[in-house]
Amino acid sequence: MASFVVLGHRADASGDFKLDDICGGAGRLDILVRCVNSAFFLSHGIRKENEAHLLLLGGRDAPRVVTFVGSEIRYLNPDERSTASLIRNALLKDPGPTPTKSSPGVYAAGKSLDALLDELAGKHSFVLLAEDGVDVREADIPENPCFILGDNQDPTEEEIRAISGYPFTKVSVGPLSLHADHCITVLLNEMDRRAPR
Amino acid sequence: MASFVVLGHRADASGDFKLDDICGGAGRLDILVRCVNSAFFLSHGIRKENEAHLLLLGGRDAPRVVTFVGSEIRYLNPDERSTASLIRNALLKDPGPTPTKSSPGVYAAGKSLDALLDELAGKHSFVLLAEDGVDVREADIPENPCFILGDNQDPTEEEIRAISGYPFTKVSVGPLSLHADHCITVLLNEMDRRAPR
Numbered sequence: 001m002a003s004f005v006v007l008g009h010r011a012d013a014s015g016d017f018k019l020d021d022i023c024g025g026a027g028r029l030d031i032l033v034r035c036v037n038s039a040f041f042l043s044h045g046i047r048k049e050n051e052a053h054l055l056l057l058g059g060r061d062a063p064r065v066v067t068f069v070g071s072e073i074r075y076l077n078p079d080e081r082s083t084a085s086l087i088r089n090a091l092l093k094d095p096g097p098t099p100t101k102s103s104p105g106v107y108a109a110g111k112s113l114d115a116l117l118d119e120l121a122g123k124h125s126f127v128l129l130a131e132d133g134v135d136v137r138e139a140d141i142p143e144n145p146c147f148i149l150g151d152n153q154d155p156t157e158e159e160i161r162a163i164s165g166y167p168f169t170k171v172s173v174g175p176l177s178l179h180a181d182h183c184i185t186v187l188l189n190e191m192d193r194r195a196p197r
Numbered sequence: 198m199a200s201f202v203v204l205g206h207r208a209d210a211s212g213d214f215k216l217d218d219i220c221g222g223a224g225r226l227d228i229l230v231r232c233v234n235s236a237f238f239l240s241h242g243i244r245k246e247n248e249a250h251l252l253l254l255g256g257r258d259a260p261r262v263v264t265f266v267g268s269e270i271r272y273l274n275p276d277e278r279s280t281a282s283l284i285r286n287a288l289l290k291d292p293g294p295t296p297t298k299s300s301p302g303v304y305a306a307g308k309s310l311d312a313l314l315d316e317l318a319g320k321h322s323f324v325l326l327a328e329d330g331v332d333v334r335e336a337d338i339p340e341n342p343c344f345i346l347g348d349n350q351d352p353t354e355e356e357i358r359a360i361s362g363y364p365f366t367k368v369s370v371g372p373l374s375l376h377a378d379h380c381i382t383v384l385l386n387e388m389d390r391r392a393p394r
Contacts, residue, residue, distance in 0.1 A: 020217070023276045030276040034234075043349075043374035078376065079220045079227040080277045152240075176389050177240035178382075179275065185375075185382040192373050 001049040002191060003124050003146040005116065006035045006180060009153045013056035013064040015091030022084045027058040031151040033083040034181035036068055038188070041078050046070055047188070053120075054087065055113055065111040066090050072105030113162050120146050126168035128155070129183050133170030136190045140169070147171075147187060149180045198246040199388060200321050200343040202313065203232045203377060206350045210253035210261040212288030219281045224255040228348040230280040231378035233265055235385070238275050243267055244385070250317075251284065252310055262308040263287050269302030310359050317343050323365035325352070326380050330367030333387045337366070344368075344384060346377045 010027035017026035032054045039052040048070040056064045066087050076083065090108035093100050099107035125142035129149045148163060173186040207224035214223035229251045236249040245267040253261045263284050273280065287305035290297050296304035322339035326346045345360060370383040
């Protein structure tokens with residue numbers, strides 16, 4: 001079981017964007033949808049035990065969190081456009097602080113990083129992806145990890161301060177700095193190898 | 198330096214498809230464009246030493262090969278839509294047997310798997326991705342590997358026969374069967390770890 005928090009620093013929380021323009025107008029939402037793909041897809045199924053929380057910090061309705069719950073998901077496809085559409089539909093429901101379901105396994109809520117971390121801290125141990133972290137192949141991965149990743153920008157000082165309010169460890173995925181979705185693939189491959197079978 | 202051949206069993210070689218419909222009308226071209234992303238993107242740059250050859254086996258103009266050459270690429274973005282657009286532009290040039298350049302580092306040619314393998318065999322050692330292969334962490338990876346992957350369908354018997362005309366090894370990426378683009382990410386992470394620095 002793994003959870004992921006992806007910090008979408010400019011990702012448009014309003015839902016007021018075109019599906020043809022998820023890189024530009026939607027504030028690099030493309031990065032977040034690729035993270036959803038990496039967090040859930042296997043060749044012949046869905047990683048039902050995983051969850052992904054996309055923090056959208058751009059636009060007039062920020063901050064909002066769109067959450068994908070693997071055990072409930074039904075209409076997830078691997079391509080970017082259809083996942084972006086699920087996210088847009090969730091945002092257009094104009095969610096309040098209580099999570100609103102827009103599709104099986106897809107929820108949105110008006111929520112800050114602080115509130116999200118507070119909610120997750122009871123169930124998960126935080127692991128920050130960082131170039132100066134312990135190589136994931138050598139790292140202790142806690143039982144219910146919640147991996148925190150930036151989008152195309154590293155976490156800000158303020159975000160690091162928020163995370164530092166909880167116990168957390170740092171891991172890296174190897175000698176080169178990778179896109180967030182590629183990091184998730186490498187992390188899950190390591191976890192797959194350690195999982196009892 | 199790594200090369201990738203991705204077998205797009207239904208991918209439309211004509212270029213006659215809509216960018217909004219790369220999963221459906223374009224015959225799962227979405228899988229191939231994600232493989233391009235995985236083969237080339239680092240956080241802060243392009244893997245210039247890599248090449249990707251997409252074999253498009255669907256539609257009236259099949260077979261065709263669209264090739265991305267890392268050392269020459271200039272207008273590659275990580276999102277699916279823009280890469281699909283590069284592929285469509287390459288196909289719409291109506292390429293013959295000689296590779297036609299449509300954008301820096303992007304070429305198309307009317308070419309079969311046999312012809313592609315014949316061309317690559319001189320420079321590369323073939324490595325087939327297969328669930329019964331040697332785990333990549335334990336495998337000998339040749340100096341100039343050319344990894345061969347299926348899209349959402351395994352290589353056909355005929356394709357395996359074509360590959361068997363050359364020396365090749367088989368590797369797997371771990372205990373679970375992954376999407377082709379995720380396999381590429383895991384392979385390159387292993388190669389990154391072995392590369393002299």
